[in-house]
Amino acid sequence: MITVLLVDDHPLVRAGLRSLLTTAGDIDVVGEASGGQEAGELAASVMPDVVLMDLSMPGMDGIAATRVVLDAHPAARVVVLTSFHDTGRVAEALRAGAVGYLLKDSEPSHLLSSIRSAAEGHAPLDPRMAVALLPAAVPAPAEQLSAREREVLTLIARGLSNRQIGRELGIAERTVKVHVGSLFRRIGVVDRTSAAMWARDHLPDAGRG
Structure with a gap:
């Protein structure tokens, strides 16, 4: 069973994701957080395999929240799930430690397969954002x-x-x-x-x- 932590400041988005993921059979949503600090605390306690991370959240954005989560639980596989098509944000997210970047208009089947891929150690990236891979591959300072x-x-x-x-x-x-x-x-x-x-x-x- 793949354990997943949902991080998004919109309750309806989290509810929709939870509903989708619970139909998969091999994915278990073990926690939900509305912000980065809460996400870090939950990651340390429930130790999820995969974290689905929104980018645009009040207070602490998803890039900073990714660092907080990975500080708390370094083994987590953070996959950004956002509406942003900005390739610069892709690069920032990957440099912060995220392993994948998906758009919220992705097909449900693609989201599920991407979660499984991340849990297996791969790096799921929306094909529309693949151009960002090269600059993101520069070693982090x-x-x-x-x-x-x-x-x-x-x-x-x-x-x-x-x-x-x-x-x-x-x-x-x-x-x-x-x-x-x-x-x-x-x-x-x-x-x-x-x-x-x-x-x-x-x-x-x-x-x-």
């Missing part, structure tokens, strides 16, 4: 990383293993693995050597100590 991800990346650059990083930061090794996977996605690398090189180029303290 260090300030896009959470404070914890910067700590983990700095320790990777110093040659520490996941177990050693866990001891250094006082967190479980499995939590370190989640942070490592998340930051690898954000900076566009696939191994620790590349991550260490990226860190030395972008983090002032990397490799010291």
Whole structure:
């Protein structure tokens, strides 16, 4: 069963999404949030596989909310679901850590298949927005990383293993693995050597100590 958290400030939109998703059979809506802060708190408690994130919300927009959710639950797969056709927003959302970008006028069947795709580790993107993929693929600058991800990346650059990083930061090794996977996605690398090189180029303290 794929667990999903809905984040949208419109109750009717959330109700419609919940109604659709519950018909799928393999998708379980485990929470709803009307804003970014609430989404972060819920993500930490219910630990959803996929988060459907609206972009336009009062107070904290969906891009900032994506960062909050991923700080709280780095393993979440955030898929933006919005009315915006702006390719610049696609790039911003993906740099913030979202793995997919869908439009609200998508066919219901496409939405369901995209949720399944995201849960399997893929990156669903509305074909109409595919032009944004290239600029979005540029590695995120260090300030896009959470404070914890910067700590983990700095320790990777110093040659520490996941177990050693866990001891250094006082967190479980499995939590370190989640942070490592998340930051690898954000900076566009696939191994620790590349991550260490990226860190030395972008983090002032990397490799010291």
